[in-house]
Amino acid sequence: MQYQVSNNAAADVQASCIVVTLDQSGKLSDAAQAINSASNGFLQARVEAGDISGKLAETLLLPGVAGISAARVLLVGTGVEAESSDKALSTTSAIKVLDAIASATSKQSGSVAVSLAHLADNTLNEAWWAEQTAMAFGRAQYRFTATKPVTETKAEEQPKQADTLIWLGDDVSSSLEKGEAVAQGVNYARDLGNLPGNICTPSYLAEEAEKLAADNANVETIIIDEDQMEAMGAGAFVSVAKGSIEPGKLIIMKYQGADNADEAPHMILGKGITFDTGGISLKPGAKMDEMKYDMCGAASVLGAMQAMVALQPKQNIIGMITSAENMPAGHASKPGDVVTSLSGKTIEILNTDAEGRLVLCDALTYGINHFKPASIVDIATLTGACMAALGGVNSGLFTQDESLADELQSAARYSNDKVWRLPLEDDYQELLDTNFADMANIGGPLAGATTAACFLARFTEGTPWAHLDIAGTAWGGAGKSKGASGRPVPLLVNYLLAK
Incomplete structure (x- = not known):
C-alpha cells in the first residue's frame, strides 16, 4: 500500500x-x-x-x-x-x-x-x-x-x-511506514501459520529464513540440522525430531544493525513444531488439524524479523527457531524415556505431548552458549493450561526479571497485543521432581502453564529471559473464520524497537 x-x-x-x-x-x-x-x-x-x-x-x-x-x-x-x-x-x-x-x-x-x-x-x-x-x-x-x-x-x-x-x-510518514512493516510481518506470520503441515515443514521454515538472508546484506542465516544437533548432544531436541521422517532444524537468523558489531544481541526464540500429533502420547482426533498451528511461535519470529529488517534499527538481534514434527513412529520417544539435554541435564519424558519445552530447552542452551544474548524472549504455543486460563485474549507472560516484564507489558499496551503475567515462583519447581532424572518434562495436572515455564527457566543460566505462551492467541475461529492471528508480532517488534 x-x-x-x-x-x-x-x-x-x-x-x-x-x-x-x-x-x-x-x-x-x-x-x-x-x-x-x-x-x-x-x-x-x-x-x-x-x-x-x-x-x-x-x-x-x-x-x-x-x-x-x-x-x-x-x-x-x-x-x-x-x-x-x-x-x-x-x-x-x-x-x-x-x-x-x-x-x-x-x-x-x-x-x-x-x-x-x-x-x-x-x-x-x-x-x-x-x-x-x-x-x-x-x-x-x-x-x-x-x-x-x-x-x-x-x-x-x-x-x-x-x-x-x-x-x-501532521507528517507521520515514519509511523505509517512502521505500521506497514508490522502489518506485513503479521500477515507473513499468518501465512506461515495457515499453511498445512505437508507444506510448512522444518525444511520449509529453514528455506524461508534463508530467503530473508538472501534479500538483506545485514542478515546471516545459519541452519543446524538434526544430525548435527545429535552430534553436539542435544538429546532433548532429538528426542522429538527423531520420530518423524522430516528432519528437525535449528534455524538462526542474525541481524547486525548496531554500529558496534560486538554489541550483545537481543534474542527471540520461537517454537516451530510444524505438526504435533502428541507422539506416542497421541492427541484426540478431534481438531487435530489445528496442530499445524503449533509452529506459530516460529512464525512470529520470522514475521518480527521481516519487520525489523524493513525498519533497519540500530541494534543486533538473533531470531531463532527450533523446529521439528512430533510424530508417533516406531523409533519415537516413549513415556518413561530419559534423555540428556544439551546442557547436560537429564529429563524423564513422562508425556511425549509436552514436546515444545524439549526442543526449546536445547535451543536456549545453544543460544546462550554461542551468542551471549543481552536478553531472551521465547514464544511458544506451549500449553492448553494457558489457553484454559486466559482464552484467546491475552498471551501468558512468565518471567522473574521485573525490567523485562515491564518492557514486554509496555509493548503489549502500546500495540494492543495483550499479555497477562502469570506466576513463575520457585515454589512450583518441585512439581518437576522425579526419582529417575534431573527433572520430568511435566509437573502433573495442576499449574501446567507455570510448570512448563519453570522447566524452561532451568535452562536460562541467569540470562534475562521471558516466556510468552501463545497457545490461546496464535490462532482462533472456526469454519471460514479459522486462521492464524499473527500474534505476537506487534508486541515483539515494539519490544525490540524500544531496546
Missing part, C-alpha cells in the same frame, strides 16, 4: 473515499462539519434521520456526496462525547474504530483519506493513530491464497482493495 500525508481541507481531498467521524451524541468532527457545509447539510441530515448515531465503530458509507471532491464519505462513530471529560478512547476502542474503517473501505479500489488526527491525545498520539491505521488496513486486506490457486477466471472475481492511504494531518 502507498502512503501520503495531506493538509488539504476535507471537502477538497481527491480520494475514492474520505473517512470522518462523529461522537456518540451525533456531533460531527471538524472535518465532517466541513463536508457537511459543502454538501448543504447532507451529513447532519443523515444523523437526524437516525441513519447513524455515533456509537463505537458504527459506520455509514455515503456515495456521491455533493459539493466535495471525494467519491464517497465514510462516517464512523467514536463512541465517546467530544465535550466529555472522558473523551479519550482506550487502545482497544481505538483499534475497534480503525478495524471498522478498514473493513468498510477494504473492498474499494483507489485511495482512502482518513481524518483521525483530532482523536489523538497524550496517551494515543497522532503517530500512534497513523501507525495503527496502517496496521488495520493490513489486517483487513489479508487473504490466504497459498493453497487456493487463483485462476484467470477467479482473478477477475477477486475483491477490489484500496491501494493508497492519505493521512490528513
Whole structure:
C-alpha cells in the first residue's frame, strides 16, 4: 500500500473515499462539519434521520456526496462525547474504530483519506493513530491464497482493495511506514501459520529464513540440522525430531544493525513444531488439524524479523527457531524415556505431548552458549493450561526479571497485543521432581502453564529471559473464520524497537 500525508481541507481531498467521524451524541468532527457545509447539510441530515448515531465503530458509507471532491464519505462513530471529560478512547476502542474503517473501505479500489488526527491525545498520539491505521488496513486486506490457486477466471472475481492511504494531518510518514512493516510481518506470520503441515515443514521454515538472508546484506542465516544437533548432544531436541521422517532444524537468523558489531544481541526464540500429533502420547482426533498451528511461535519470529529488517534499527538481534514434527513412529520417544539435554541435564519424558519445552530447552542452551544474548524472549504455543486460563485474549507472560516484564507489558499496551503475567515462583519447581532424572518434562495436572515455564527457566543460566505462551492467541475461529492471528508480532517488534 502507498502512503501520503495531506493538509488539504476535507471537502477538497481527491480520494475514492474520505473517512470522518462523529461522537456518540451525533456531533460531527471538524472535518465532517466541513463536508457537511459543502454538501448543504447532507451529513447532519443523515444523523437526524437516525441513519447513524455515533456509537463505537458504527459506520455509514455515503456515495456521491455533493459539493466535495471525494467519491464517497465514510462516517464512523467514536463512541465517546467530544465535550466529555472522558473523551479519550482506550487502545482497544481505538483499534475497534480503525478495524471498522478498514473493513468498510477494504473492498474499494483507489485511495482512502482518513481524518483521525483530532482523536489523538497524550496517551494515543497522532503517530500512534497513523501507525495503527496502517496496521488495520493490513489486517483487513489479508487473504490466504497459498493453497487456493487463483485462476484467470477467479482473478477477475477477486475483491477490489484500496491501494493508497492519505493521512490528513501532521507528517507521520515514519509511523505509517512502521505500521506497514508490522502489518506485513503479521500477515507473513499468518501465512506461515495457515499453511498445512505437508507444506510448512522444518525444511520449509529453514528455506524461508534463508530467503530473508538472501534479500538483506545485514542478515546471516545459519541452519543446524538434526544430525548435527545429535552430534553436539542435544538429546532433548532429538528426542522429538527423531520420530518423524522430516528432519528437525535449528534455524538462526542474525541481524547486525548496531554500529558496534560486538554489541550483545537481543534474542527471540520461537517454537516451530510444524505438526504435533502428541507422539506416542497421541492427541484426540478431534481438531487435530489445528496442530499445524503449533509452529506459530516460529512464525512470529520470522514475521518480527521481516519487520525489523524493513525498519533497519540500530541494534543486533538473533531470531531463532527450533523446529521439528512430533510424530508417533516406531523409533519415537516413549513415556518413561530419559534423555540428556544439551546442557547436560537429564529429563524423564513422562508425556511425549509436552514436546515444545524439549526442543526449546536445547535451543536456549545453544543460544546462550554461542551468542551471549543481552536478553531472551521465547514464544511458544506451549500449553492448553494457558489457553484454559486466559482464552484467546491475552498471551501468558512468565518471567522473574521485573525490567523485562515491564518492557514486554509496555509493548503489549502500546500495540494492543495483550499479555497477562502469570506466576513463575520457585515454589512450583518441585512439581518437576522425579526419582529417575534431573527433572520430568511435566509437573502433573495442576499449574501446567507455570510448570512448563519453570522447566524452561532451568535452562536460562541467569540470562534475562521471558516466556510468552501463545497457545490461546496464535490462532482462533472456526469454519471460514479459522486462521492464524499473527500474534505476537506487534508486541515483539515494539519490544525490540524500544531496546
